[in-house]
Amino acid sequence: MPHMDSRNTEHLINIYADTILRISYMYLRQTHDAEDICQTVFLKLLTRDIHFENLTHEKAWIIRTTINACKDHLRTAFWKRHIALDAAGELPAPEPPQSELLDQVMALPKNYRISIYLHYYEGYPVQDIAAVLGKSENTVSAYLSRGRKKLKAVLENDTETEAKGAMCYVQKY
Amino acid sequence: MSRNIEREFQSAMNGLTFSSHDKKRLLKNVMSAGEKHSKGEVIIMKTKSIPKAAAIALAGVVVTGGTALAASRILTYEASSPAYYEYNTAADMNAEEGTQVFPETLGAGYVFDGGNDVYVSGKDEAGNTLGKWTDQRAEYHHADGTSVSLSVSGQPADDNGRAPTETREIAETTVAYNYDEYLLLPDESATLDPAVKERMETDDHFFVSYGGEGQETYFFRSVSFVKDGISYNLNTMDEIPEDELFSMAEELLTR
Numbered sequence: 001m002p003h004m005d006s007r008n009t010e011h012l013i014n015i016y017a018d019t020i021l022r023i024s025y026m027y028l029r030q031t032h033d034a035e036d037i038c039q040t041v042f043l044k045l046l047t048r049d050i051h052f053e054n055l056t057h058e059k060a061w062i063i064r065t066t067i068n069a070c071k072d073h074l075r076t077a078f079w080k081r082h083i084a085l086d087a088a089g090e091l092p093a094p095e096p097p098q099s100e101l102l103d104q105v106m107a108l109p110k111n112y113r114i115s116i117y118l119h120y121y122e123g124y125p126v127q128d129i130a131a132v133l134g135k136s137e138n139t140v141s142a143y144l145s146r147g148r149k150k151l152k153a154v155l156e157n158d159t160e161t162e163a164k165g166a167m168c169y170v171q172k173y
Numbered sequence: 174m175s176r177n178i179e180r181e182f183q184s185a186m187n188g189l190t191f192s193s194h195d196k197k198r199l200l201k202n203v204m205s206a207g208e209k210h211s212k213g214e215v216i217i218m219k220t221k222s223i224p225k226a227a228a229i230a231l232a233g234v235v236v237t238g239g240t241a242l243a244a245s246r247i248l249t250y251e252a253s254s255p256a257y258y259e260y261n262t263a264a265d266m267n268a269e270e271g272t273q274v275f276p277e278t279l280g281a282g283y284v285f286d287g288g289n290d291v292y293v294s295g296k297d298e299a300g301n302t303l304g305k306w307t308d309q310r311a312e313y314h315h316a317d318g319t320s321v322s323l324s325v326s327g328q329p330a331d332d333n334g335r336a337p338t339e340t341r342e343i344a345e346t347t348v349a350y351n352y353d354e355y356l357l358l359p360d361e362s363a364t365l366d367p368a369v370k371e372r373m374e375t376d377d378h379f380f381v382s383y384g385g386e387g388q389e390t391y392f393f394r395s396v397s398f399v400k401d402g403i404s405y406n407l408n409t410m411d412e413i414p415e416d417e418l419f420s421m422a423e424e425l426l427t428r
Contacts, residue, residue, distance in 0.1 A: 010196075018190045046207055099188075
């Protein structure tokens with residue numbers, strides 16, 4: 001089994017675990033299942049005979065596989081038409097950062113927020129995002145453009161509301 | 174996006190990381206799972222007790238579980254399966270299951286990516302387990318990023334009397350297509366909007382499901398049929414046209 005030794009596995013976890021966590025968060029809007037998704041992705045990577053041309057190719061595979069794992073996870077949620085709530089103790093999940101901007105990004109539709117993450121955080125150009133998501137470049141450009149437009153509208157509105165609040169404060173006193 | 178906003182976004186994402194403790198646990202779990210994989214053991218990967226059932230896509234229908242259960246009705250399904258594939262080829266999966274159900278390729282470009290056994294239990298309203306069985310599920314991926322799931326069950330299927338979105342007769346078998354909308358909510362404590370409640374009562378293709386964070390809507394497409402006493406269900410969350418799904422069903426029916 002290629003790669004499956006403790007040192008190599010640890011190295012891969014150090015490089016990619018946080019990337020998988022962030023993509024899971026972007027896709028699922030929670031971090032509780034990120035560790036499961038991480039394990040799924042790493043196990044796939046380490047138990048298959050996959051050869052990458054370079055690190056860029058390897059990372060693209062990690063991102064695509066993570067998105068597929070998130071889709072799979074969502075699919076499992078849909079067949080639960082009823083929840084059986086067990087008294088469960090959960091391991092703590094990584095805390096999402098406290099950021100109003102991030103809250104606004106997370107309120108966007110899934111494809112917009114994933115595209116924004118891949119472009120503005122991972123630095124992927126449109127054509128690479130299109131390859132990862134299996135969409136056309138035009139579609140990805142539209143996701144980014146519409147996502148930015150929605151964010152701009154919300155952020156401008158917030159700024160306006162804050163300004164009005166400040167003005168009311170000044171007028172009262 | 175302005176540079177300031179971009180920087181703020183990057184800073185926020187930089188703050189989302191696993192702790193070194195989390196990574197140590199990840200390493201331990203992955204190594205342990207890897208060892209079991211090499212020995213051919215089934216691994217149920219859970220990092221925690223899951224408060225909701227880790228359900229994999231079932232046949233997409235309410236399953237009665239047989240005549241012995243006629244007195245009670247199954248309302249809840251819990252399913253678990255390994256978090257990674259037990260079978261890497263369709264040939265392996267078929268050999269293990271003693272069937273020829275799973276093709277290596279499906280439709281126009283969908284390739285077998287992996288498969289699992291799915292351990293299912295059906296419970297009644299009071300939470301009593303009415304039946305347990307094992308289904309099989311395989312994933313097929315396309316180079317364009319879309320995927321379909323093929324679930325197979327030995328249990329008789331009953332779609333709770335609802336009318337499918339469309340049916341077609343293919344190879345002397347009725348194939349049902351459903352286009353379903355799922356409203357995913359965090360948990361059952363969420364108060365349902367009256368309009369949502371009404372829709373649940375009147376719309377056979379609208380479901381409320383639980384386990385998400387916040388509220389999102391998703392769409393599922395599926396085709397299902399019974400062949401030689403086995404229930405088949407092909408389903409996808411991707412925008413795969415119904416004609417293509419029917420075509421895949423035909424392929425399975427005429428194999």
